[in-house]
Amino acid sequence: MADLATTHDAAPAARARKLKARDLKAMPGFKAIAWACIVALYLPLIVLIVFSFNDNRSVVKWTEFSLRWYQAALENEGIRNAAWVSVKVALVATILSTIAATMAALATTRAAAFKGQGLAYAIINQPLMIPEIVTAIATLSLFSLVKYVTGITGIGYLMAAHTAFCIPFAFMPIRARLEDMTLTLEQAGADLYATPLQAFRYITLPLLMPGIVAGAMLAFVVSLDDVIITLMVAGPGETTLPIYILGAIRRGITPEINAVSTILVGVSVLLVALLFLVQRRMEK
Amino acid sequence: MSGAQLSAAHAEAGRRARNARLGLLGPAVLIILLISILPLGITVVYSFLTPGTYGGVTWEFSTAAYVQFLFEEDIFDGTLAFNPAYLQIFLRSIGLAFGAMIGTLILGFPTAYFIATKPRQQRTFWLFLITLPFWTNILIRTYAMLLIIRDEGFINLTLMNLRIINHPLSILYTDTAVFIGLIYTYLPFMVLPLYASLEKLDFRLVEAGYDLYASRWKVLSHVIAPLAKPGIIAGCVLVFIPGLGAYITPELLGGGKKLMIGNMIAIQFGSSRNWPFGSAAALILMALVVIVLLVYARAAGREAKAHG
Amino acid sequence: MKPTIRIAAAASAFAFVAVAANAEGELNIYNWGNYTSPEMIEKFEAENDVTVNLDGYDSNETMLAKVQAGNTGYDIVVPGDYMIKVMIEQDLLEEVKPNEMENFGNVDPDWVDVWWDPGRNYSIPYQWGTTSFTVDTEVYGGDIDTLALMFDAPDELKGRINMLNDMNDVINAGLRYLGYGRCNGNEDEMREVLELLLAAKEDWRTMDYSTIEKLTSGDVDLSQTWNGAAMRARAQRPTLKYAYPKEGFTGWMDNVAVLKGAPNLENAKLFINFMMDPENAAMTSNFARYANGITGSEEFMDAEMLDAPEIVMPDGAPTPDFVTPCPQEVVDLYNRVWTRLKQ
Numbered sequence: 009m010a011d012l013a014t015t016h017d018a019a020p021a022a023r024a025r026k027l028k029a030r031d032l033k034a035m036p037g038f039k040a041i042a043w044a045c046i047v048a049l050y051l052p053l054i055v056l057i058v059f060s061f062n063d064n065r066s067v068v069k070w071t072e073f074s075l076r077w078y079q080a081a082l083e084n085e086g087i088r089n090a091a092w093v094s095v096k097v098a099l100v101a102t103i104l105s106t107i108a109a110t111m112a113a114l115a116t117t118r119a120a121a122f123k124g125q126g127l128a129y130a131i132i133n134q135p136l137m138i139p140e141i142v143t144a145i146a147t148l149s150l151f152s153l154v155k156y157v158t159g160i161t162g163i164g165y166l167m168a169a170h171t172a173f174c175i176p177f178a179f180m181p182i183r184a185r186l187e188d189m190t191l192t193l194e195q196a197g198a199d200l201y202a203t204p205l206q207a208f209r210y211i212t213l214p215l216l217m218p219g220i221v222a223g224a225m226l227a228f229v230v231s232l233d234d235v236i237i238t239l240m241v242a243g244p245g246e247t248t249l250p251i252y253i254l255g256a257i258r259r260g261i262t263p264e265i266n267a268v269s270t271i272l273v274g275v276s277v278l279l280v281a282l283l284f285l286v287q288r289r290m291e292k
Numbered sequence: 293m294s295g296a297q298l299s300a301a302h303a304e305a306g307r308r309a310r311n312a313r314l315g316l317l318g319p320a321v322l323i324i325l326l327i328s329i330l331p332l333g334i335t336v337v338y339s340f341l342t343p344g345t346y347g348g349v350t351w352e353f354s355t356a357a358y359v360q361f362l363f364e365e366d367i368f369d370g371t372l373a374f375n376p377a378y379l380q381i382f383l384r385s386i387g388l389a390f391g392a393m394i395g396t397l398i399l400g401f402p403t404a405y406f407i408a409t410k411p412r413q414q415r416t417f418w419l420f421l422i423t424l425p426f427w428t429n430i431l432i433r434t435y436a437m438l439l440i441i442r443d444e445g446f447i448n449l450t451l452m453n454l455r456i457i458n459h460p461l462s463i464l465y466t467d468t469a470v471f472i473g474l475i476y477t478y479l480p481f482m483v484l485p486l487y488a489s490l491e492k493l494d495f496r497l498v499e500a501g502y503d504l505y506a507s508r509w510k511v512l513s514h515v516i517a518p519l520a521k522p523g524i525i526a527g528c529v530l531v532f533i534p535g536l537g538a539y540i541t542p543e544l545l546g547g548g549k550k551l552m553i554g555n556m557i558a559i560q561f562g563s564s565r566n567w568p569f570g571s572a573a574a575l576i577l578m579a580l581v582v583i584v585l586l587v588y589a590r591a592a593g594r595e596a597k598a599h600g
Numbered sequence: 601m602k603p604t605i606r607i608a609a610a611a612s613a614f615a616f617v618a619v620a621a622n623a624e625g626e627l628n629i630y631n632w633g634n635y636t637s638p639e640m641i642e643k644f645e646a647e648n649d650v651t652v653n654l655d656g657y658d659s660n661e662t663m664l665a666k667v668q669a670g671n672t673g674y675d676i677v678v679p680g681d682y683m684i685k686v687m688i689e690q691d692l693l694e695e696v697k698p699n700e701m702e703n704f705g706n707v708d709p710d711w712v713d714v715w716w717d718p719g720r721n722y723s724i725p726y727q728w729g730t731t732s733f734t735v736d737t738e739v740y741g742g743d744i745d746t747l748a749l750m751f752d753a754p755d756e757l758k759g760r761i762n763m764l765n766d767m768n769d770v771i772n773a774g775l776r777y778l779g780y781g782r783c784n785g786n787e788d789e790m791r792e793v794l795e796l797l798l799a800a801k802e803d804w805r806t807m808d809y810s811t812i813e814k815l816t817s818g819d820v821d822l823s824q825t826w827n828g829a830a831m832r833a834r835a836q837r838p839t840l841k842y843a844y845p846k847e848g849f850t851g852w853m854d855n856v857a858v859l860k861g862a863p864n865l866e867n868a869k870l871f872i873n874f875m876m877d878p879e880n881a882a883m884t885s886n887f888a889r890y891a892n893g894i895t896g897s898e899e900f901m902d903a904e905m906l907d908a909p910e911i912v913m914p915d916g917a918p919t920p921d922f923v924t925p926c927p928q929e930v931v932d933l934y935n936r937v938w939t940r941l942k943q
Contacts, residue, residue, distance in 0.1 A: 032495055032502065033409040035402065035512060042406035045399050045479065046421065051446065052436035052476075053425040059436075065836065085638065086654060108320035115316035130585065131321050133529070135328045137581040138335070139537040141558040142574035145567070145665060146331030146338075152669040161673055172327035175320050177481075180526040185488040187522035218491045221416055222484035226530075229426040229480060235540070236558070239662060244628035244673045245653040253431045255633010255656030259888070260812035260832050261435065269428040276427055280420055343928060346686045347661065348668055377943040435813065442817065464819070465806055547806035548765045551942040562661035563767050564935040565928065 053273070060266035077263040078271075087268050089245070090252040095272070097163070097238075097248060098231040101170035102178075106224040108171070109178035110216070113186050135173040143173070144240035151241060161243060169241045170231045177230045178223035185219025339571035347565045357572035378556070378573065382580075385553040388467075388542065389535030392474035393482075396531050397524065399475065400482035404523070405516075407483075408490035419487060423480050430477065434544045437476065441469055441545075465547035473545040474535055481534070482527035489523020490516075533581050553577055625650040627867040630663060630674040632656060632854065635727075637887035644874055650867050667692050667859060675862035676871055678726050681853045682925040685716040693722045694858040696869050703876035711853070711893040715924065723855035724876055725893030727828075727884060730913075730920050731769055732849040734815065734830040735822040738839040745917075747777040747845045749822060751796055753803040762814045762823040765807040767938045769824060769850065770797065772923060776847040783926035785933060794937045801941065815840060827910040828889035834910070842910045844917035851920025853893065 063074035081087050112132055135143065151165050193215070197207040235250045242251065253265055339357050341349040361378050407418040425433070440446045441463045448460040463469050493516065501511040517524070539554035553573070560570030627644075629636065633656030641652050655674075657663045660683040666672050667687070679687055687693050698704055699712075699720045711725045735744050740756045750761060750773065763770055774793045775784055784790055808814060811825040815833040825833070830842040856875050858868040874880055881892040882900030891911055898906060905911055913920075926934070 032499055035405060035508060038402035038405050041399060041402035045403045048476070049422065049425045049479065051440055052433050053428065055436040055439050055446070056428060056432055059439075065832075086656075104323075108323055111316040111318075112320035115313045128317055128321060130582070131324055131329065133585060134324055134332065136529070136533045137578045137585075138332065139554050139557050139574050139577060141554070141561055142335050142571060143328060143331055145561055145570075146334040147327065148666060148669045149334055150327075150331050152671045155671040161671075168323070168327055172323050175324060177530065179320070180530050181485040181488040181523075184485045184522040184526040185492065187489075215492075218415065219488040222419060222488045225419060225423045226481065226484050229423055232427060233430045235430070239658070240666060242655065244630075244655060247655045250429050250431065252633060252656060253429055254658045255635075257431070257658070257810050258632075258826070258829065259634045260829065261431075261810070265429070265432055269432055273424065273427055277424070284417065345928060346690065346925065347664055377939045380943050381939075438813075438817070442819070444818075543765070544808070544810075548808045549801065549804065549806065549942060551939065556939070559767065559935075559938075561665065562659060563931075564938075565661075565931050566935065 056266050057270050057273075060263050060270045062263050062266075065260075065262055077267040080262075081264040081267040081271070084264060086247070087249075087252060087264055090247045090249045091268050091272060093163070093246055094232060094248040094250070097167055097170050098228050100167045101174045101231045102224050102228045104167075104171040105174035105227045106178045106220060109175050109223055109227075110182055110220055112175075113179055113182040113219075114212070116183065132179050133176045136176045140173075140234075140236040144237045147237065148240040163243070163246050165243065166238065166241050166246050169237055170234065173234070173237065174227035174231055178227040181222040181226065182216065182219040185216060185222075335571045335574060338567050339575055341568050343566045343568055345565075347561070347567065349567050354568065357566075357568040358576075360569055361572060361576060381551050381556050382553055382577070384550065385536050385538075386580075388470060388474060388552075389532050389538070391471055392478055392535045393528050393532045395471065395475040396478050396482035397528065400479055400486055400527060401520075401524075403479075404483045404486035404490050407487050408493065415487075415491065419484065422483055426480055430540055431544075433476075434473065434541055437473060437545065438464065441472065464545070465549075467546065469545040470542045473541040474538060477538070477541050478531040478535060481530040485526035485530060486520060486523040489520045489526070493519055529585065532584065536577065536581065625867075626653065627651070627676065627864050627871060628653045628655075628674045629676040629871075630655050630657060630666075630672070631676070631678040633658060635678070635854075635888050637883045640880055640883040640887070643880065643883070644871060647874070648867065648870055650864075650870075670861075672859070673863060674859055675864045675868040676856060677859055678854050678856055679723075681714070681716045681855070681922055684723050684855050684857060686925055687857070688717065688722055692860055694860050694862060694865065694868075695721050696858045696865075696872060697721055698724045698872050698876070701869070701873045701876065703873050706876050706878055706881075706894050706896060708893045708895050714853070715922070717855065723857040724872055726854045726856045726875065727888050727890035727892055728851065728853035729827045729890040730844075730849055730851050731764075731824070731826050732830075732843050732845060733822060733824045734833060734840050734842045734910075736815075736837065736839050737841045739821040744841060744843045745845050746843075747773055747847045749843070750804075750824065751777045751800045753800070753822075757822050758803045759805050760821040761804045762806045762808055762811060762820040763804055764811070764824045765809055767934055768923070770807075770941075771934055771937060772850060772921075773824065774800075776845075776849070776921075779847070782921070782923050783930050785927070785930045787933070790933055790937055794940055797937070797941050807942075826890075831889055831908050831910040844914060846918065848918045848921050851922045853922070 059070070060077055061073050061075065062070055063076065064071035109132075112128070116128060147169055151169075155161055155165075193211050194207050197211045198204075202210070233250060234248075235254055238248050239251055239254065242248065249265075249268070253261065256262070256265070338349050340353055340355065342352040342354045342356070344350045363375055403422070407415055407422070410418055438445075442448075443460045443462060443464065445464075447463070448457075451457045452460065463472070497515055497519065498511055501515045506514065537554040539552040539558070542550075542552045543555060557570050557573050557577070560566045560573065564570075627650050629641075629652060631654065635656070636654055641654060644650070645652055657666075660680050663677055663679065664683060664686065667674075667677065668690070684693070704720070704724075707720065707724060711728075712720050714720075717723045733750060735749060735757070737744065739760070740749070740754060742754065749757060750763065753761060771793060772782055774796050775782060775789075778789070778792060778796060780786070780789045780793070784793075805820050806814060811823045811829050812833045814820050815823050815825075816836045818837075823833075827842055830840065834840045834842075856872055858865065858872065862868050875884075876894060878894050878896035879900045881894035882897040885892045885897065885905060886900075886902050889905070
């Protein structure tokens with residue numbers, strides 16, 4: 009705004025154009041809405057963190073500061089295991105579903121339209137379309153049969169189920185990213201004798217990265233939050249945090265859950281911060 | 293090269309492209325076919341069977357589940373009468389999901405735009421910032437929201453301290469609370485695909501718009517929004533469809549006095565012990581969603597044609 | 601562990617080695633969430649040299665659906681009374697004959713010949729309690745021992761009521777208030793129930809399972825709830841009082857049972873016997889806050905449990921009503937009433 013004064017003698021039209029060119033990207037009110045959203049998203053998290061330090065047993069009434077729930081959470085084997093299972097399943101499901109979704113998105117957008125594209129699209133989005141409880145019951149029947157026939161048990165079933173319903177969530181942002189992206193760059197690469205793999209590694213993948221990151225984050229969130237499918241599919245020793253909490257509702261939720269959630273958030277913040285630092289160092 | 297050779301080379305290239313495509317599609321389609329569509333087949337079978345005693349199904353063909361959706365043997369006179377109860381539950385859920393979709397779009401678009409116009413190195417950080425609150429559990433987040441919108445909660449206290457209102461607004465356990473809750477829950481589902489789409493926005497086009505003396509609104513609606521359309525559609529699908537089946541948020545924040553589709557279906561597999569009806573209702577819901585998606589596919593197809 | 605049992609456990613583990621690797625010395629328990637005392641589990645692990653896997657479910661029906669599908673890998677489940685009957689009928693439980701076990705003499709005779717498992721061939725008592733409601737006596741000063749508080753609410757309580765979000769609990773309360781029988785297939789009577797519920801719903805603020813949070817946050821002043829939850833809520837809101845309505849209220853008992861085809865059958869049997877020991881039953885009660893049906897457990901129980909008005913029923917209170925599972929036609933009718941109520 010300061011340079012407005014210095015350019016006041018310029019022709020009005022040119023000045024206006026210059027101003028617009030300067031904040032080409034700005035949209036009135038967008039910044040305010042964005043900040044409001046971010047603050048609103050964090051309010052519950054702040055409440056959650058505050059109440060994890062509440063001395064009282066309640067998660068709805070504040071009394072005084074205490075660390076007892078952290079101690080309780082760390083001593084509670086059930087919660088510890090559940091948190092660990094949740095993270096494990098979410099990580100595996102995120103990685104697998106993001107890879108599968110990226111490949112599928114490439115197949116449905118990086119080439120001319122093909123027969124069966126609509127069908128492929130419908131199949132990939134199918135897990136979204138049916139209420140979880142129904143998928144859960146049907147998956148339960150299926151897995152139980154597979155267990156009976158093969159004799160194989162373990163956490164793989166749960167991870168597979170999570171991978172399946174994470175795929176559409178990972179797929180959508182990646183596909184949105186790919187759509188309308190022209191083939192020119194890859195073609196240019198091919199003209200420079202890049203192999204398809206090189207073209208993918210050095211051209212497509214970097215272009216696609218924001219979509220992949222967005223998709224993976226969604227998949228992770230969806231997996232961490234899943235209640236119903238997990239409830240039905242999980243076997244012995246595979247209780248996730250949401251299942252633990254669901255079971256606790258009738259008998260009263262204690263701030264232990266807040267404490268363990270805070271720890272999870274804290275650890276993930278640390279990890280991501282570390283990742284950023286490493287990335288920055290590597291860029292240098 | 294002769295014409296025949298050329299067409300053979302073409303065919304070879306086409307085959308290779310097809311194989312590559314199948315290879316790429318393979319994992320996702322296979323996983324979903326095995327883990328999601330196969331169970332769906334089971335659901336279809338269930339919906340045409342008779343409820344078993346204490347849950348499960350009996351192998352006896354019946355269409356009762358579908359009839360039950362619209363009609364019922366009247367509690368009072370035993371005749372088959374039109375029963376709007378389930379339809380009404382569906383309509384309520386559709387309305388809420390649609391509202392949440394619009395709400396998240398209005399809030400999510402500026403947020404995604406804001407992130408997409410940040411310097412490149414910062415963008416992932418901002419995305420992370422948006423999703424971080426969701427790395428906690430939905431039940432816990434919803435309880436935290438209860439605290440915020442309760443009569444003596446954060447919102448009311450703030451508004452009263454700022455002397456904007458004199459009496460607390462009664463939000464909790466109303467449709468407004470459900471609406472707020474759904475928007476909160478699904479905001480990232482809108483922001484992330486929008487971001488993926490907006491991030492590649494070519495601002496030279498925006499500049500061209502301004503050069504042509506377009507107003508900000510014109511640029512937004514005629515340049516930016518059309519370019520971000522794939523992201524907008526993806527976000528809308530990811531909010532609307534899961535929103536239809538949502539029930540934890542509506543139940544907790546709405547007070548649980550009204551049924552949502554998701555919950556109505558869930559109790560059929562629980563205390564109502566009617567798996568066929570639960571399956572049928574789920575399939576009807578899916579049919580509805582497929583129609584929505586077809587509309588999307590058509591819109592996307594038109595888009596592709598327009599650009600191709 | 602006795603050598604013979606150890607050999608048997610090892611043998612059964614070997615037989616199921618395909619189902620669960622390293623099954624030796626394991627026990628997989630599937631119980632309601634947050635309902636199992638960690639100290640009790642630790643004690644069992646130490647005494648018997650086994651590793652316990654503990655998972656939680658949220659309702660009898662969830663547990664049943666999983667068990668019906670088969671191959672859950674669980675040994676022990678803790679179904680409610682009616683669910684025990686259902687599971688015995690469906691041949692899902694192993695007849696482990698607890699009545700021939702060493703500690704069976706500790707089971708309170710009142711809980712031996714129960715309708716869901718007469719003579720206790722399949723299951724033993726875990727915890728039992730009642731489902732009624734609790735009300736803030738500072739808000740409402742009148743007589744609380746009547747269901748009229750929920751169905752014809754006094755002005756002080758209008759809009760301050762939480763009901764359980766449970767078809768059976770709400771409909772059964774309505775039936776009792778009108779004086780009609782449970783598992784009611786009479787359409788005229790059920791129509792009256794629906795009208796009663798629809799009118800009463802105007803005065804209800806919420807229908808939710810998380811009764812403790814609803815009461816302690818002050819969102820409501822009356823909530824339908826279980827006695828143990830009422831006791832926990834009272835710890836934070838001392839003016840709450842648990843009602844024993846004259847029209848009647850539901851009683852329930854959760855029971856420990858062994859699944860058919862349990863991978864660790866011998867350990868499961870050990871656990872059944874272990875749970876009939878008064879000290880171990882008391883550990884469960886001290887954690888879950890309900891009575892346990894094992895004689896002699898009182899001396900190991902927390903003092904506050906022994907005179908808690910939620911646990912010790914007053915003289916003259918009606919006998920708790922243990923509701924049997926209803927036939928499908930009745931469930932269908934209930935479902936229709938429930939859908940209408942919440943449409």
